[in-house]
Amino acid sequence: TMHVVGIGWFTESMKEGRPVAVETRHLIQMRTGPAQQSTVCPYACQRRTTTANKNKRFTDALEVLVEYHELTEIEGPRVAYSRAASVLKSLPWTIESMGGTEALPCVGEKTRTLIQVTGWYYSYIVLNISDQEYILFTSVFGVGPKTADKWYRRGLRSFSQILADPDVQLNRMQQNGFLHYTDLSRGLSAAEARAVEAVVGETVRTVAPNARVVLTGGFRRGKEFGHDVDFIVTTAEPGRENSLLPLIMGRLEEQGLLLFQAHHPSTLALKKIPCRRFEAMDYYSKCFLILKLEGSRVQGGGQAVPAGRGWRAVRVDLVAPPIERFAFTQLGWTGSKFERDLRRFARVERNMLLDNHALFDKAKNQFLAAVTEKDIFAHLGLEYMEPWQRNA
Numbered sequence: 001t002m003h004v005v006g007i008g009w010f011t012e013s014m015k016e017g018r019p020v021a022v023e024t025r026h027l028i029q030m031r032t033g034p035a036q037q038s039t040v041c042p043y044a045c046q047r048r049t050t051t052a053n054k055n056k057r058f059t060d061a062l063e064v065l066v067e068y069h070e071l072t073e074i075e076g077p078r079v080a081y082s083r084a085a086s087v088l089k090s091l092p093w094t095i096e097s098m099g100g101t102e103a104l105p106c107v108g109e110k111t112r113t114l115i116q117v118t119g120w121y122y123s124y125i126v127l128n129i130s131d132q133e134y135i136l137f138t139s140v141f142g143v144g145p146k147t148a149d150k151w152y153r154r155g156l157r158s159f160s161q162i163l164a165d166p167d168v169q170l171n172r173m174q175q176n177g178f179l180h181y182t183d184l185s186r187g188l189s190a191a192e193a194r195a196v197e198a199v200v201g202e203t204v205r206t207v208a209p210n211a212r213v214v215l216t217g218g219f220r221r222g223k224e225f226g227h228d229v230d231f232i233v234t235t236a237e238p239g240r241e242n243s244l245l246p247l248i249m250g251r252l253e254e255q256g257l258l259l260f261q262a263h264h265p266s267t268l269a270l271k272k273i274p275c276r277r278f279e280a281m282d283y284y285s286k287c288f289l290i291l292k293l294e295g296s297r298v299q300g301g302g303q304a305v306p307a308g309r310g311w312r313a314v315r316v317d318l319v320a321p322p323i324e325r326f327a328f329t330q331l332g333w334t335g336s337k338f339e340r341d342l343r344r345f346a347r348v349e350r351n352m353l354l355d356n357h358a359l360f361d362k363a364k365n366q367f368l369a370a371v372t373e374k375d376i377f378a379h380l381g382l383e384y385m386e387p388w389q390r391n392a
């Protein structure tokens with residue numbers, strides 16, 4: 001816990017010697033003035049961040065800057081903007097109405113009006129200087145930065161140009177990304193996620209009655225919208241977790257609900273954990289799916305699917321860890337910047353390595369076991385945070 005005094009915190013306390021970029025300082029300074037005082041913890045994993053973001057206007061602008069900096073190889077500004085946005089999301093008050101703002105010198109009505117457009121002004125600047133096509137291309141399921149870059153450098157500027165180019169070879173994932181682009185780019189509502197949860201739950205109970213399936217990802221954190229629905233499936237029978245996903249996919253296919261599947265069998269080897277690469281993917285059996293969600297299954301389904309078609313495509317991810325790794329998988333797949341900061345906290349403040357597989361204490365040279373997420377927080381000496389408090 002640290003005491004912060006408005007702008008000073010942003011300029012001086014960013015860890016690892018990275019100053020917040022000038023634009024962020026400017027944004028914050030204009031909004032708050034130098035006299036605001038509060039107590040904010042430096043790591044996202046020490047702060048409770050619900051989906052009720054009271055500073056969305058700032059954080060939207062900051063996240064545009066984050067997205068823009070994702071296009072470059074330089075990590076500093078992206079991380080700084082990202083952390084700044086994450087701090088603002090955790091504030092239980094809106095910066096403009098925060099006690100004392102009215103009393104700030106030189107902040108009158110006109111300044112406030114000017115301040116109100118600041119966030120949008122930055123979004124506007126960034127969108128104009130960035131490669132909009134690049135952002136568009138990477139929004140297609142299966143298209144990563146390398147492919148987007150390749151297409152861009154070939155002079156391709158639109159989906160129709162890509163699809164018409166005889167030299168462009170789309171893989172199966174990309175073909176499906178374009179095929180279902182309209183549906184997938186719309187994202188999902190919480191009601192649609194609940195419908196997917198029911199479908200996946202029924203499917204798992206049919207093919208593996210003893211398996212356990214739980215919702216994870218953004219919808220576990222209580223988000224109202226998401227880009228996909230994430231699930232963890234596991235079973236108490238050792239080794240059987242690896243056969244779960246093929247069974248589940250087979251059953252989805254039988255029901256005519258499987259529009260696309262990419263299955264990655266487990267490559268888990270104990271010598272690989274904990275993974276020393278920050279933010280690396282885990283080694284569990286997992287699959288990336290596109291499912292057909294019938295409107296009739298969605299509460300208030302009428303408006304949830306395109307009129308006249310009766311169904312929509314949805315992205316679904318499943319991961320199948322062995323049961324003794326369940327807590328680590330759950331903590332990792334619940335996601336958000338909260339989880340990334342938890343890893344950083346473990347490393348920097350506790351000399352421990354945390355990933356989706358395990359927690360390793362470097363001083364004691366041993367793995368620390370966990371049955372539930374609470375055990376992991378306890379090992380790290382952190383107060384437990386509920387999933388809906390992890391929306392950093």
Ligand code: DCT
Pocket residue numbers: 216217218219225226227228229230279280281282332333334335336356
């Ligand atoms: N995950 C992981 N390692 C990765 C990528 C993802 O452990 N390399 C975990 C962490 C987050 C979780 O999977 C879900 O990721 P997303 O579905 O991308 O994010 P989300 O928080 O569910 O948000 P949304 O799906 O709405 O974009």
Ligand code: MG
Pocket residue numbers: 217218219226227228229230
């Ligand atoms: Mg998700």
